[in-house]
Amino acid sequence: MSRVRPQQLGPRNVQRVRVTLGINGRRHVLDVPPQHTLLDLLRTHLGLLGTKASCGEGVCGACTVLLDGRPINACLMLGASADGRSVTTVEGLSPDGTLHPLQQAFVECGAIQCGYCTPGMLLSAKALLDACPMPSDGQIRRGLSGNLCRCTGYVKIVEAVRLASQRLAARTNHQPQVAADDAGGPWAR
Amino acid sequence: MGALIGRSIPRLDGIQKASGRFQYGIDLVIAGMLHGRVVRSPHPHARLRAIDTSAALAVPGVVAVVTGCDLPDRRFGALIKDETVLAVDVVRYVGQPVAAVAALSLEAAIEAAAQVTVEYDPLPAVEDPDAALRAGAPLVHEAWASYVAHPRLIRHGNVCGTATITKGDLARGMAEADHVFEDVFTTEPVHQAYLEPRMAVAAWDPPGCLTVYSNTQLPFEAQAVLADILGVSPGRVRVITTGIGGAFGGKLRIGVEHIAAVLAQRAGRPVRIALTMEEEFAAAYPRHAMRITLRTGVRRDGTIVAKEAHAVLDAGAFSGSSPGLPSVATLVLAGPYRIPNLLLEATSVYTHKQNFGSYRAPTGPQCAFAVESQMDMIARRLGLDPLAFRLRNVVRDGDVGPTGQVFGKVSLEAALRKAAAAIGWGDRTQPHHGKGLACTWWTTTGGPSGVYAKLNADGTATLATGCAEIGTGALTAAAQMFADHLGLRVEDITMISADTFATPYDHGAQGSRSAFAVGNAARAAAAEIRRQVLRLAADTMEASVSDLDISDGRVRVRGTPSRQMSLGDVVRLAMQHDGGIMAGGTFAAPATPYDTTCVSGHFYPAFNSPSFHAHAAEVAVDPETGAVEVLRYVVAQDVGRAINPRLIEGQIEGGVVQGLGQALRERIPYQGAFALVHNFGDYALPRVGDTPEIVSILIEEPDDIGPHGARGVAEPPIIGPPATIANAVDDAVGARVTNLPLWPERVLRAMRERARGGE
Numbered sequence: 001m002s003r004v005r006p007q008q009l010g011p012r013n014v015q016r017v018r019v020t021l022g023i024n025g026r027r028h029v030l031d032v033p034p035q036h037t038l039l040d041l042l043r044t045h046l047g048l049l050g051t052k053a054s055c056g057e058g059v060c061g062a063c064t065v066l067l068d069g070r071p072i073n074a075c076l077m078l079g080a081s082a083d084g085r086s087v088t089t090v091e092g093l094s095p096d097g098t099l100h101p102l103q104q105a106f107v108e109c110g111a112i113q114c115g116y117c118t119p120g121m122l123l124s125a126k127a128l129l130d131a132c133p134m135p136s137d138g139q140i141r142r143g144l145s146g147n148l149c150r151c152t153g154y155v156k157i158v159e160a161v162r163l164a165s166q167r168l169a170a171r172t173n174h175q176p177q178v179a180a181d182d183a184g185g186p187w188a189r
Numbered sequence: 190m191g192a193l194i195g196r197s198i199p200r201l202d203g204i205q206k207a208s209g210r211f212q213y214g215i216d217l218v219i220a221g222m223l224h225g226r227v228v229r230s231p232h233p234h235a236r237l238r239a240i241d242t243s244a245a246l247a248v249p250g251v252v253a254v255v256t257g258c259d260l261p262d263r264r265f266g267a268l269i270k271d272e273t274v275l276a277v278d279v280v281r282y283v284g285q286p287v288a289a290v291a292a293l294s295l296e297a298a299i300e301a302a303a304q305v306t307v308e309y310d311p312l313p314a315v316e317d318p319d320a321a322l323r324a325g326a327p328l329v330h331e332a333w334a335s336y337v338a339h340p341r342l343i344r345h346g347n348v349c350g351t352a353t354i355t356k357g358d359l360a361r362g363m364a365e366a367d368h369v370f371e372d373v374f375t376t377e378p379v380h381q382a383y384l385e386p387r388m389a390v391a392a393w394d395p396p397g398c399l400t401v402y403s404n405t406q407l408p409f410e411a412q413a414v415l416a417d418i419l420g421v422s423p424g425r426v427r428v429i430t431t432g433i434g435g436a437f438g439g440k441l442r443i444g445v446e447h448i449a450a451v452l453a454q455r456a457g458r459p460v461r462i463a464l465t466m467e468e469e470f471a472a473a474y475p476r477h478a479m480r481i482t483l484r485t486g487v488r489r490d491g492t493i494v495a496k497e498a499h500a501v502l503d504a505g506a507f508s509g510s511s512p513g514l515p516s517v518a519t520l521v522l523a524g525p526y527r528i529p530n531l532l533l534e535a536t537s538v539y540t541h542k543q544n545f546g547s548y549r550a551p552t553g554p555q556c557a558f559a560v561e562s563q564m565d566m567i568a569r570r571l572g573l574d575p576l577a578f579r580l581r582n583v584v585r586d587g588d589v590g591p592t593g594q595v596f597g598k599v600s601l602e603a604a605l606r607k608a609a610a611a612i613g614w615g616d617r618t619q620p621h622h623g624k625g626l627a628c629t630w631w632t633t634t635g636g637p638s639g640v641y642a643k644l645n646a647d648g649t650a651t652l653a654t655g656c657a658e659i660g661t662g663a664l665t666a667a668a669q670m671f672a673d674h675l676g677l678r679v680e681d682i683t684m685i686s687a688d689t690f691a692t693p694y695d696h697g698a699q700g701s702r703s704a705f706a707v708g709n710a711a712r713a714a715a716a717e718i719r720r721q722v723l724r725l726a727a728d729t730m731e732a733s734v735s736d737l738d739i740s741d742g743r744v745r746v747r748g749t750p751s752r753q754m755s756l757g758d759v760v761r762l763a764m765q766h767d768g769g770i771m772a773g774g775t776f777a778a779p780a781t782p783y784d785t786t787c788v789s790g791h792f793y794p795a796f797n798s799p800s801f802h803a804h805a806a807e808v809a810v811d812p813e814t815g816a817v818e819v820l821r822y823v824v825a826q827d828v829g830r831a832i833n834p835r836l837i838e839g840q841i842e843g844g845v846v847q848g849l850g851q852a853l854r855e856r857i858p859y860q861g862a863f864a865l866v867h868n869f870g871d872y873a874l875p876r877v878g879d880t881p882e883i884v885s886i887l888i889e890e891p892d893d894i895g896p897h898g899a900r901g902v903a904e905p906p907i908i909g910p911p912a913t914i915a916n917a918v919d920d921a922v923g924a925r926v927t928n929l930p931l932w933p934e935r936v937l938r939a940m941r942e943r944a945r946g947g948e
Contacts, residue, residue: 094208099208116385150435150847152842
């Protein structure tokens with residue numbers, strides 16, 4: 001185990017790095033310790049607690065956020081490396097309090113149990129739908145392959161992404177899709 | 190009434206969770222709190238020679254360092270008090286807490302923990318139960334006999350609990366059999382792998398009173414254990430459950446609450462400890478490795494006449510849940526079958542490993558893997574169809590269980606037939622494809638639940654339960670039952686949960702009991718609320734109570750639409766009269782009668798409100814690599830009454846995929862007493878691409894005790910998959926694997942053995 005001298009780590013001596021980044025459409029300027037990850041920036045410095053921490057080694061996907069629109073593990077990126085980039089977190093999915101169609105579908109389909117994976121799962125799903133608005137089940141599975149869920153067995157998560165993609169497509173095509181919201185929705189049972 | 194029962198209403202906390210606003214334990218910050226860090230043993234067994242904390246105390250920002258010597262000599266444990274908060278004199282597993290530090294920042298705490306110097310004299314470790322049971326084996330606890338323990342426990346040396354069921358006359362039964370088959374099965378440890386690690390924030394506030402926030406499943410047990418450890422009255426310990434990011438039994442027993450509490454005491458300030466995932470893999474409560482030997486006597490026609498089972502659980506270094514679980518194992522080892530002569534015995538054995546514990550249906554998947562694999566092996570040896578062999582032996586209405594419990598309605602035959610039909614049992618399959626079946630039974634854990642309920646001035650309601658919501662949606666189901674009774678909408682119910690000061694006692698979110706028990710308590714409270722509302726409304730509207738109805742938030746006089754008042758009006762009136770509309774509701778499941786002469790050392794002599802289930806799967810096996818792909822999975826489960834079908838499907842799908850993880854990939858391998866898994870990166874959790882099509886068939890055979898007839902739902906789905914997959918793999922390629930998981934190389938080896946003419 002490496003031995004670091006205590007005085008090297010005392011809070012007084014820690015250097016800080018200035019980072020400017022856009023988070024959910026707002027510009028933030030932060031002075032942060034260089035060893036802090038993007039996840040630390042979001043949770044500790046900005047108090048955006050929706051992004052979750054778990055394995056800390058980029059395996060579980062709980063900390064997935066979008067960096068310039070692409071999904072990344074926020075635990076694997078140093079905050080300073082995100083300088084000048086734009087980040088979307090779960091808080092950015094419903095800025096005015098109205099649930100994003102993906103969030104709405106996750107709630108309706110039962111894609112949420114403990115919910116700890118949900119923020120990361122939603123952002124992977126958003127990146128997928130942004131790139132591929134009408135994904136096949138195989139594409140949905142590939143798009144979510146970086147995110148672990150221990151509760152749901154994934155079935156209803158895939159269902160929710162499929163439902164959200166249909167609703168979003170209906171919206172952009174300006175076709176009145178009553179069926180998607182009523183009879184076709186999972187409320188039908 | 191009844192309109193909300195059977196409806197797939199979205200869970201109450203869904204919107205908060207979807208929007209990232211739900212507060213989990215890990216998100217909790219309280220004013221003035223310090224950050225704690227635990228120093229852990231790198232040795233499985235060693236004498237503690239000295240601990241030097243001076244360098245740690247010199248780290249800037251460090252406020253307190255505590256070691257085992259600083260604490261009063263008190264031991265804790267559910268059935269055996271064998272564990273101390275921090276190690277004293279001896280360490281007994283890799284990862285055992287030895288010291289803890291609290292500092293102003295997490296960085297300073299991490300640094301200070303690294304600066305605690307501990308001198309160890311390593312000692313030989315007891316690596317597995319075989320070694321532990323050998324004559325002359327070192328004792329994991331030399332002072333085991335002096336520990337305070339439950340008097341019913343049968344224990345000696347490294348054995349921390351043995352449970353036995355005996356029924357009929359085993360020797361005579363075996364003599365009556367035409368064939369006696371003996372087979373051995375082994376399993377490896379698997380982890381609950383909740384994504385949110387365990388955490389606690391402890392504060393001595395007001396002085397002399399401890400408040401602990403923790404993501405525990407059992408706040409009332411934590412309260413009692415903390416009071417015991419700290420030498421204070423339970424009335425001075427408040428445990429508040431935070432939001433929980435997965436638990437699956439891993440957050441039942443105390444985790445970090447006690448360490449946070451002693452640090453906070455020493456520091457005079459609140460302390461937060463959140464574990465890392467590395468700590469979670471080193472020192473948590475994973476599922477036991479088991480070794481199970483079955484001897485089964487069968488008549489030529491396929492009737493089972495006798496069964497003998499011996500199972501050993503690797504308990505790890507401290508007892509935790511382990512002394513009680515052999516009891517559960519014996520019932521699963523009986524199988525859901527009519528067998529007149531039984532000897533079923535299971536034993537938990539101390540070793541120098543982390544403390545294995547309760548993971549969703551503890552002992553269920555291991556024992557069912559053995560029992561249901563052997564059912565198929567016997568069927569093959571006798572040339573019987575596995576489905577027909579099971580149908581010949583399964584329990585039916587009015588049958589007597591292994592300990593004399595009398596079954597009411599048993600839907601197992603229906604479950605088996607439905608699962609078999611759904612998987613296309615008997616239909617031809619492609620080469621290297623195969624189908625497997627398994628059937629199992631499980632309990633709905635009893636234990637009491639209490640709720641407080643009140644109606645608010647706007648006609649909505651608040652329901653306070655001591656039960657935590659661990660993600661299953663059980664509290665949504667309870668709210669559904671409450672709302673249904675009062676003509677409310679589920680969205681009108683606010684749930685307050687799991688605070689040992691603010692909510693009534695509850696036996697906790699465990700054992701498939703939450704919706705069952707909290708639901709019944711909520712219905713009792715709703716009935717009382719309803720009585721109060723109707724009495725007041727009847728007086729006000731000058732009507733008779735028997736003429737009143739509640740629907741859509743209004744009390745109405747039947748047949749006279751003009752005479753009605755809103756629930757809000759009733760509540761406001763009640764507030765002026767006597768303080769409002771409020772009630773408590775309680776429920777305790779009656780004990781299931783059993784034959785006391787059948788059992789010894791037993792803590793779980795009958796499965797309460799039992800559920801029966803049949804699983805079926807189709808797999809494809811790659812004959813070159815032995816890799817198994819699950820194509821389709823079917824569960825037919827008796828849920829009694831499906832209060833919220835979509836939530837139940839979620840339990841089935843999640844449980845099946847966890848079970849498939851144990852069947853095919855997951856394990857914590859050990860080298861000696863050292864675990865070789867340290868984080869998710871080393872642990873093969875199922876991902877979305879591993880999920881097959883899952884078909885849930887909900888059978889509704891109402892239970893006499895459950896709310897609306899509901900039975901426990903959440904644990905059973907994890908029990909069947911290992912056996913079902915093992916049976917399907919054998920059907921596909923003629924490979925009988927008797928040790929979990931079914932790694933490709935194990936499947937290949939079994940294929941080659943079969944090809945050489947072995948089993």
